[in-house]
Amino acid sequence: MSHATPVPSPSGRRLLSSRQIVPLLMVLIVGVLVVAPLLRILLATLTPAGLTAWGDVLASAMSQNLWWRPLMNTLILGIGVSAGCLLLGGFVAWLVVMTDVPGRRLLGVMHTLPFMIPSFAAALAWGTLFRNSRMGGSSGFFESNGFLIPDWLAWGIVPVLIVLIAHYYSLAFTIISAALSSVGADLVEAAQMTGARRPRIFFGIVLPVVTPALVSAGSLTLAGAVSNFAAPALLGLPVRMQTLSTRLFGMIEIGQAERGFVLALLLIAVSGVFLFLSDRLVSGRRAFVTVTGKGGRTRRFPLGRWRWPLFAVGLGLALLTTVVPVLVLVASSLAPQTGALFSNWTLHFWLGEGGGQIAQGQAGIFRNSVLIEALFNTLKLGLVVALLSMVLGLALAHTITRHKGTILANALSQLAFLPLLIPSIAFAAAYIALFGAPIGPLPSLYGTFALLVIAAAAHNLPFAVQAGRSVLGQISTDLEESARLTGAGPLRRMWAIIFPLAIRGLLAGAILVFVKMVRDLSLVVLLFSATSPVLSMVAYRYAAEGFMQFANAITVLILVICLAASLVAQALQARVQKWKD
Amino acid sequence: MAQSQPETDAIRITGLRKTFGEFTAIPDLSLSVPPGSFLVLVGPSGCGKSTLLRMLAGLDDPTAGEIAFMGHTVSSGAGGTLADPRQRNAGLVFQSYALWPHMTVAGNIDWPLKVAGWDRAARAARIAEVLALLGITSLRDRYPAEISGGQQQRVAIARTIAPKPAILLFDEPLSNLDAKLRIEMRAELMRIHRATGATSVYVTHDQVEAMTMATHVAVMNHGRVEQFGPPRALLDRPATTFVATFLGTPPGNLLPVRRQGDRLLFEGVDLAPAALAKGADEAFLFYRAEQVSTAVAAGRPVVQAEFSEAAPMAGRVMVTATTGSLRLSAIVETHPEARPGDRIALSLAGSPDAVFAVTGERIE
Numbered sequence: 001m002s003h004a005t006p007v008p009s010p011s012g013r014r015l016l017s018s019r020q021i022v023p024l025l026m027v028l029i030v031g032v033l034v035v036a037p038l039l040r041i042l043l044a045t046l047t048p049a050g051l052t053a054w055g056d057v058l059a060s061a062m063s064q065n066l067w068w069r070p071l072m073n074t075l076i077l078g079i080g081v082s083a084g085c086l087l088l089g090g091f092v093a094w095l096v097v098m099t100d101v102p103g104r105r106l107l108g109v110m111h112t113l114p115f116m117i118p119s120f121a122a123a124l125a126w127g128t129l130f131r132n133s134r135m136g137g138s139s140g141f142f143e144s145n146g147f148l149i150p151d152w153l154a155w156g157i158v159p160v161l162i163v164l165i166a167h168y169y170s171l172a173f174t175i176i177s178a179a180l181s182s183v184g185a186d187l188v189e190a191a192q193m194t195g196a197r198r199p200r201i202f203f204g205i206v207l208p209v210v211t212p213a214l215v216s217a218g219s220l221t222l223a224g225a226v227s228n229f230a231a232p233a234l235l236g237l238p239v240r241m242q243t244l245s246t247r248l249f250g251m252i253e254i255g256q257a258e259r260g261f262v263l264a265l266l267l268i269a270v271s272g273v274f275l276f277l278s279d280r281l282v283s284g285r286r287a288f289v290t291v292t293g294k295g296g297r298t299r300r301f302p303l304g305r306w307r308w309p310l311f312a313v314g315l316g317l318a319l320l321t322t323v324v325p326v327l328v329l330v331a332s333s334l335a336p337q338t339g340a341l342f343s344n345w346t347l348h349f350w351l352g353e354g355g356g357q358i359a360q361g362q363a364g365i366f367r368n369s370v371l372i373e374a375l376f377n378t379l380k381l382g383l384v385v386a387l388l389s390m391v392l393g394l395a396l397a398h399t400i401t402r403h404k405g406t407i408l409a410n411a412l413s414q415l416a417f418l419p420l421l422i423p424s425i426a427f428a429a430a431y432i433a434l435f436g437a438p439i440g441p442l443p444s445l446y447g448t449f450a451l452l453v454i455a456a457a458a459h460n461l462p463f464a465v466q467a468g469r470s471v472l473g474q475i476s477t478d479l480e481e482s483a484r485l486t487g488a489g490p491l492r493r494m495w496a497i498i499f500p501l502a503i504r505g506l507l508a509g510a511i512l513v514f515v516k517m518v519r520d521l522s523l524v525v526l527l528f529s530a531t532s533p534v535l536s537m538v539a540y541r542y543a544a545e546g547f548m549q550f551a552n553a554i555t556v557l558i559l560v561i562c563l564a565a566s567l568v569a570q571a572l573q574a575r576v577q578k579w580k581d
Numbered sequence: 582m583a584q585s586q587p588e589t590d591a592i593r594i595t596g597l598r599k600t601f602g603e604f605t606a607i608p609d610l611s612l613s614v615p616p617g618s619f620l621v622l623v624g625p626s627g628c629g630k631s632t633l634l635r636m637l638a639g640l641d642d643p644t645a646g647e648i649a650f651m652g653h654t655v656s657s658g659a660g661g662t663l664a665d666p667r668q669r670n671a672g673l674v675f676q677s678y679a680l681w682p683h684m685t686v687a688g689n690i691d692w693p694l695k696v697a698g699w700d701r702a703a704r705a706a707r708i709a710e711v712l713a714l715l716g717i718t719s720l721r722d723r724y725p726a727e728i729s730g731g732q733q734q735r736v737a738i739a740r741t742i743a744p745k746p747a748i749l750l751f752d753e754p755l756s757n758l759d760a761k762l763r764i765e766m767r768a769e770l771m772r773i774h775r776a777t778g779a780t781s782v783y784v785t786h787d788q789v790e791a792m793t794m795a796t797h798v799a800v801m802n803h804g805r806v807e808q809f810g811p812p813r814a815l816l817d818r819p820a821t822t823f824v825a826t827f828l829g830t831p832p833g834n835l836l837p838v839r840r841q842g843d844r845l846l847f848e849g850v851d852l853a854p855a856a857l858a859k860g861a862d863e864a865f866l867f868y869r870a871e872q873v874s875t876a877v878a879a880g881r882p883v884v885q886a887e888f889s890e891a892a893p894m895a896g897r898v899m900v901t902a903t904t905g906s907l908r909l910s911a912i913v914e915t916h917p918e919a920r921p922g923d924r925i926a927l928s929l930a931g932s933p934d935a936v937f938a939v940t941g942e943r944i945e
Contacts (some may be wrong), residue, residue, distance in 0.1 A: 184677065186678075189638075191692075194666070196696040204692065210680070
């Protein structure tokens with residue numbers, strides 16, 4: 001400060017430098033959380049051992065099994081699921097938003113639920129119903145009751161496709177219906193005024209306006225299907241149907257880490273290519289923000305005599321993808337024989353003591369000490385990750401908005417959204433690559449609870465930043481400044497204005513992260529360890545060993561936890577809305 | 582208006598009724614205007630003017646009654662919509678503009694022409710023509726989200742007039758613009774009306790728009806037409822208290838009076854002979870702002886009021902004062918020497934401009 005040359009006021013200088021400290025710190029944090037693992041996994045495959053792995057995977061006698069077949073299956077799944085989801089989700093969205101179908105609100109709510117049910121739940125339910133005796137073990141409900149289930153319907157690509165479509169179509173539905181509701185009545189009526197008939201209005205106006213939403217729904221469901229682990233693992237692995245994610249899991253599990261890393265990079269590349277292509281497809285005319293609001297009103301087309309039949313179709317679809325799988329899981333966790341799902345119900349699989357005739361003498365899940373530990377681990381994981389994610393998300397969102405336009409802020413928002421492009425199982429592989437070995441004085445974190453928490457928080461960053469932004473968006477600077485003009489000090493403003501405005505949004509975001517963690521399998525499956533088991537992993541282990549009832553019972557437990565959390569979130573949401581009116 | 586030759590009416594509405602469930606938006610409405618008119622429907626929000634416009638456009642069906650364009654019935658309560666928008670040959674400019682966000686400016690104008698089956702050359706020529714008419718030729722390849730509100734407004738108008746509709750409908754088209762643009766677009770719309778010659782129906786709640794643009798004005802309130810006629814006639818001779826106070830800048834003064842003997846008194850001040858009220862015990866006397874003055878003159882009734890504000894207005898001063906819950910406005914030559922809250926004396930003209938019954942109808 002003691003320069004002879006005149007400088008701008010000292011406080012100005014300090015402000016300048018302190019303005020850069022926070023974003024720099026944030027960039028550092030995001031760098032360690034997101035960039036370092038990805039760099040490390042790339043570097044790990046550039047070592048001599050890594051380069052051999054590249055050769056093995058891409059150009060050797062093994063590459064057919066390691067890369068080409070899994071790639072084929074992955075692509076079939078990705079494209080098939082995405083097409084199926086667009087058709088199904090688009091149809092339901094059209095039905096709910098654009099027509100006068102009865103029970104629109106009910107259908108709208110019900111069709112958002114399938115995405116809440118983890119894909120391994122749907123896969124387990126499928127197995128419970130459609131398993132055949134080819135793999136040994138008990139056969140499923142249908143075969144036990146005399147229906148012959150062909151292999152293609154019991155195992156492999158077809159059931160995986162069906163299960164994934166049933167899971168992801170509700171994501172497509174949510175995106176497409178939001179876009180359709182933004183097509184205001186005025187837009188449609190303006191087209192009607194030209195004398196255009198219904199099909200022409202649909203293809204000329206409605207469809208093009210929602211095209212960006214269709215593309216993003218298609219690419220998100222595709223990315224989801226490509227990186228899904230649970231469904232192909234449960235329904236494909238028994239018949240050696242491999243996808244990139246199951247292959248990568250297998251390689252790391254048997255200790256072929258480099259090959260696993262190579263596959264992880266390839267998986268990232270595959271899903272990246274599709275996301276990039278879809279982005280190019282809609283770029284330039286990206287989001288059609290409908291000009292000037294007042295878009296609340298939508299024009300509903302009369303269905304005439306098709307109203308009730310289409311309602312039945314919509315309701316049937318919702319039941320098949322939500323109520324039926326849950327019911328099957330519940331019934332199966334109570335029935336000793338899968339052939340008789342609804343008789344001889346017993347609580348053995350839940351509470352029974354070990355040593356009896358059923359379940360090879362295994363005790364019920366609530367008597368299994370591993371399970372109790374897993375339950376607490378799961379809750380702990382969900383809570384810690386939720387808390388950490390929201391704190392990080394809020395800090396990042398705040399930094400990005402306050403430093404809007406600077407290079408650091410731009411870099412920050414780009415980096416924070418990077419995990420969105422990385423399939424979670426590949427992200428987990430990257431964390432193994434970085435933290436699998438001791439770094440300097442730091443011990444190896446592999447297999448620790450801490451690693452799982454950090455990886456999960458990092459993978460949730462895009463969502464957390466988004467949630468943080470929307471929370472901050474509710475607190476306009478006007479509100480804070482008007483409080484400031486009353487003479488309230490910073491603490492008082494924080495307590496009386498900012499906290500009440502932010503808390504509900506933060507809680508809602510935290511609960512969503514919590515639910516995501518509780519039902520996650522693909523991140524957990526690589527980072528989980530025997531010392532810190534979580535529920536989804538225990539369920540997966542049971543299922544892999546053929547103890548379907550135990551697996552189903554644990555899945556029901558996961559569903560109950562998720563449902564309870566969702567109800568809390570909904571109650572909060574309702575309160576938020578009440579006060580918005 | 583033109584009732585003698587109903588066949589030639591561009592728009593004829595007879596016995597129109599519209600209900601939404603329990604709610605009656607329009608109980609019973611009849612109107613007609615000759616071709617080339619500029620009809621303005623004006624009234625407060627919720628008065629049914631937009632509902633009427635939507636029925637004219639064919640977007641809603643009337644519950645009862647008929648709408649005929651150029652002698653052809655297009656909607657009727659009995660038969661629903663008889664003519665779809667194509668057959669109506671009408672165009673609607675939306676309050677929200679309703680520009681299709683995925684089409685460029687030129688694309689927005691082109692689409693209705695395509696739907697109407699114009700060939701390529703004719704479309705290109707017409708697009709160039711309307712773009713030039715509205716002065717937006719340079720915007721032709723932009724998307725709606727990339728242009729300003731005023732420009733969007735012009736595109737919306739260009740799109741509507743491109744297929745050369747015989748009837749143009751406007752739903753509060755200027756309400757989303759700022760004051761300066763609004764005045765500009767008002768002139769622009771009148772120019773376009775002259776250029777196209779299309780019969781226009783224009784919905785607004787802004788009485789200045791109504792008075793400056795219309796050839797015919799229908800003042801609406803609670804789904805009824807309070808008064809219909811040329812703007813000058815409405816201003817000069819309001820038929821109801823609603824019209825008298827809704828139109829005119831500044832608003833006129835409506836003083837409740839009570840008969841005492843053979844005089845009419847307002848708060849004890851003798852204003853006029855009871856004969857004016859045609860025997861009624863209570864009535865409203867209507868004085869225009871220019872009939873009220875701050876200069877006290879002999880023989881003119883004087884009302885004491887509390888001064889609230891004075892605003893310069895085209896070289897004169899508009900004074901507002903209150904007495905009880907009543908606001909009084911006066912147009913005077915010089916700024917009064919008073920501060921808000923001061924008592925001032927306002928003198929009224931010797932005889933009121935109009936006399937209304939307590940029910941609102943005009944007596945004299």
